[in-house]
Amino acid sequence: MKEFPVTAKRALELLGLVLIGFIILVGSNVIMPLLLAFFLSMLLLPVYRFLVGKKIPTSIAIIIPILILIVVVAGLIWFFSAQINVLVSDFPQIKKNINIHLNALSNWISGFTHYSTKEQIAFINEQSNKLLNSTGAILGSIFNSVSGAFIFFGLLPIYIYLILAYKNLLLKFCIMWFSDEDLPNVKESIQQIEKIIQSYLMGLLIQIAYITVLLGGILWIIGIKHALLIGVLFAVLNLIPYIGALFGNILGVLLTVSSSQEIWPIFTVLGVIAVVQFLDNNILMPRIVGSKVQINSLVALVGIVVAGSLAGISGMFLALPIIAILKIAFDRTNNFKKWGVLLGTDVPEKNPLRE
Template identity: 25%
Template sequence: MQNLNKDMYFASAFYFLAFMFLVVFTFNSLSSILTPIAIAFFIWFLINAFANEIKKIPFINKKVLDFIATPLSLIIIIYSMIKIGTFITSSMMELSSVVSQLDSRINIVIDKISTLTSIDLKEPLSKFFQEFNVGTLLNRIFMAFSSILSNMMQIFLYILFLLIDQRFFNLKLNALFPKKENKDKAQNILSTISQSIRTYILITTVVSLVTGVLTFVICQYFGLQGSILWGFVAFILNFIPTIGTIIAVLIPTVFAFIQLDNLGDILSIFMALVIIQFVIGNIIYPKLMGNRLNISQFVVILSLVVWGAMWGTIGMFLAIPIMMILLIILSQFESTKKLAILISENGDIVRNK
């Protein structure tokens, strides 16, 4: 009997690992098909989040707000994406001359740091700058958004049909779950997922926008070339926890070393950007989010690596919303609650119900 239980345990583990391998392989192989769909869902959640905020506007007839909220949100977001696409194109042309100077001025940066520290850091810093290639990193970010823009029509159609279909979600739930108990449970899961993702996207977008504006102000004040772009990069990278924050500070600092001669200004830019990221990321953002982002920091980093490996830069942007959905779903069923506890930050999954 004991041997039978062991065999069943190993069989379950084997099937689980095989299933996970199949899922990862499928997501990786179908990335070109699945990423536009995932982006469409992301934007759809954002549209609904904005629509809900528009519906709260006082002194306007509620029926009027209900009628215009979703179309107005759709127009605002699509218009913003078109403007972002135009901005990225112009910024790439503007910054191409600066990026081309990286290799020629890298030794000047190393000499500045060596003089400051009175230590010969030429060899280790040369290796660091070879590994941390700012030009390549920027190109990856731009390529990710170029990919989104090239699939814009396809993504727009997905969003449009999602917005049309959402009117019939309740009817579909009634048909799928005739029993009231099952229907209420399914409705609760979908409502929790929708509310959590919308809140996460809305708060993260607003906080990222503030971070981007402050980064632009700091770079503009010190006369750093491409200050609008650095603000935009900070805004975008703020959607990638931890890793994005570090990169958003390092990229303008490296370019400050290349462009500016005053070491005091370079250090001031670095310290100002660190303070902005620390205050917003560790004080303001957690207060706004409260307990909504109940995901282990290790799982956050792991999901960034896994989704980044499967879907590239776009996968890193979508990693946290995907993990939030997974955590909420796993927390609803007795058979998967242990996995939800492992994914959660402190083991408290009651809030995700």
């Protein structure tokens, strides 16, 4: 059988990438809950296997870890609700603090520009009116987002249950695509994928816990208001590599500005966040996750941005584990090994063109 020319193979590969991107863009509402349910199923799999080993019926062994997951999520929702209630109760003081900061900023701007305080107020009122005129559209989009979130998370327990219940059928389906001589590589790949997903997701849960305790605890000891809320928000947003930390810093500063009339707490929060992030990136996280996810920074950042464009926030959260799975598959196939090299961290010491 005559093989395709190399250029035709490359063209088909690129066409496949474009087609996959189009499918994700069009069907993200269906695909992302399924992917998230798959990853959570891998995280719950050890608990399921433990219960099955204790002779517990399969259906109950699936329901128990799902209930544990629901309780954990409900606890997080309760915590956020309690913190938001505290924030709302402080609203009069927050409004007063913001006015003080705005007046100070206005005086500072007036000191080196030709814009007077009256002109600045007129500009702010103009922008506020524009914002109010678009309130209907904003509320509509928020309603759609909330209703979409309820559908998204409502489907997750069902998907997780069915994936765990039919995992052997799904494994058989995957294996049937390959010849007998490829089975050892296929089995090894599946075991590696399961191991990486479990270690990565467990590492993220541990990361959320220690960043919340470390960051929130230090800020609380210093006397920063809403310290725990800042810690949790930064820990959750930090799950999105590179981009999440930036938004975490911004929210931390905004919460600090709204709760204090002084400037020093802002620099304190930024300094503590920088120290905690340094410890997380260079000491704690490498020891927890180790070197299991070998993805270079360029591909990770591009993958997160592309996934966010195609599938929103859920795509950004799932980008790295999906890229890690693709790398495992690419490294074990001759036709796609070059893509595995592109995703990895094995940088040649010398210029390949000069070898």
